[in-house]
Amino acid sequence: MKKLLLAFCLFATGARAQSTDSVTIRKIYNEILTNSPSYEWLRQLTQQIGPRLSGSAGAQKAVEWSKQLMEKEGFDRVFLQEVMVPHWVRGAKEVAYIQNGKQKITVPIAALGGSVATSPKGVEAQVIEVKSFQELRDLGAEKVKGKIVFFNRPMDPTKLNTFEAYGGAVEQRANGATEAGKLGAVGAIVRSMTTALDDNPHTGSMRYATGVPLIPTASISTNGAELLSKSLKTNANLTFYFKQSCESLPDAKSYNVVGEIKGSEKPDEIIVVGGHLDSWDIGQGAHDDGSGCVQSIDVLRTLKALGIKPKRTLRAVMFMNEENGLRGGVGYADYAKKNNEKHIAAVESDNGGFTPRGFGIVGTAEQRAKVMPWKPLLTPYGLSEIGAGSGGADIGPLAQLGTVLFGFKPDSQRYFDFHHTGIDRFEGVNKRELELGAASMAALVYLLDQHGL
Structure with missing residues (x-):
């Protein structure tokens, strides 16, 4: 009987607390x-x-x-x-374009936070498109040296939680320049971290590993990434140009x-x-x-x-x-x-x-x-x-x-x-x-x- 009474008192106390909280x-x-x-x-x-x-x-x-x-x-x-x-600091607004034969197509980019600048004249080189670091490593330095590496793995649209999709793609932004620099690339361009197709480049932080050449890196809008990827399929020898003036104080x-x-x-x-x-x-x-x-x-x-x-x-x-x-x-x-x-x-x-x-x-x-x-x-x-x-x-x-x-x-x-x-x-x-x-x-x-x- 005492146990039953105690249980009832505890229930009543809990119910009153729940009512007050509500x-x-x-x-x-x-x-x-x-x-x-x-x-x-x-x-x-x-x-x-x-x-x-x-x-x-x-x-x-x-x-x-x-x-x-x-x-x-x-x-x-x-x-x-x-x-x-x-x-x-970012410095002057970035400039970028695809040079496809005689056609010059401007695309939106944004320097990634922590990146170094390009030279005052900018960087122009042929492009290597990859979807993963392993794919880049498999290409080796012979194919990457002197090129701009284009990281183009999208956020996974099947993930209902978009933060999971972000987590599956953001390593390209964080470590892309380091992985490309190890193989002698002269720059890195990263697809923006969004499932939307638009002309808004997404900045964000990146980091350099110790002992690796510091190469400039920027994000490209998703529409720009789609265009660059499509253009590379018809002309693998096109070049990409970008210029940015950022610096770390x-x-x-x-x-x-x-x-x-x-x-x-x-x-x-x-x-x-x-x-x-x-x-x-x-x-x-x-x-x-x-x-x-x-x-x-x-x-x-x-x-x-x-x-x-x-x-x-x-x-x-x-x-x-x-x-x-x-x-x-x-x-x-x-x-x-x-x-x-x-x-x-x-x-x-x-x-x-x-x-x-x-x-x-x-x-x-x-x-x-x-x-x-x-x-x-x-x-x-x-x-x-x-x-x-x-x-x-x-x-x-x-x-x-x-x-x-x-x-x-x-x-x-x-x-x-x-x-x-x-x-x-x-x-x-x-x-x-x-x-x-x-x-x-x-x-x-x-x-x-x-x-x-």
Whole structure:
């Protein structure tokens, strides 16, 4: 009888907690969908400041803007955490064309971040098209030396999760110049990372291996890649010309920007919610990752506006240098370790401001099991995809401290239309989708704060 009574009491307590949580989550959504300033914040960040590549004047303006914003919102503490970041500059706009006999056809390209420049006259050479590094190696130096290597493996359109498709193709961008340089190529051109066929080249970071010749590398738009591939089939001796003026400058001082609301019961337990403040230089960084930044700040604003006093300390972190170095994420984890801080959970939004679908979780099976009872509270808001997955690049280094990571998962189908392009602008973000994302993150942070892990 006593066991039955205890079971009933536990059930009743759990039911009351679920009811309270359900009511509070509804209040969170109502607050954000009626009063959120996140869309206006995004407009300011993207249109008044614009591109924010690490080390740039735009990045510094974004640091100052986000610090002032969180101070204005009345967070308990706002501070800057210094990090040294790479400083790569694009220089003059790139030029490229296919020379097919007497026909010269201009195509859109964008230098990849970290690439060296061409000579002032540019580079012109015959082209070797490959779909994989193994195919390139099989050709050998004899066939590759003095040529431009054209990496033309598309993202797999059969992958329903476009991030899986991206993961299957992005090594060409990251390591293509190194693999081509090993065999004596004079340049590398990489098909843009998107399933769309358009004229928007996608930039992104690349890296050189030690001891390998540094050759210039750029992305070519998918329409340009299709044209180049088709032209090579009719004339294998055509040439490709490109010119770019990029360079790497000495590392620059920058900052992560941190806003904090102190916990009322367990202030030593910290929950982070964040996005990365830097963006590539050819667009406005609206989806990548202005959206994640304003959503994260709005999480703290919303709980404060509703009079919810968190049990644990909540931090909104604007990470610097995700795009071409991850110095902010690594630096923040080092800061937490140095100060013996206990981060129980971290949530990152870096997949665009699209319709929410759920959260990926990086943690033990036991930790994930503690989250699953919350699914009935979140599913009515479209958050059905909750389970093992990825967290986020910036919060990734916190995993070594035992932090459970949560990656916000919006619908992925349109993200790579915008990712790292000149069209990643404010106009491409839908206000309601942005706000629904902020509400989803706020609901999760509320549950993490109330129940812990």
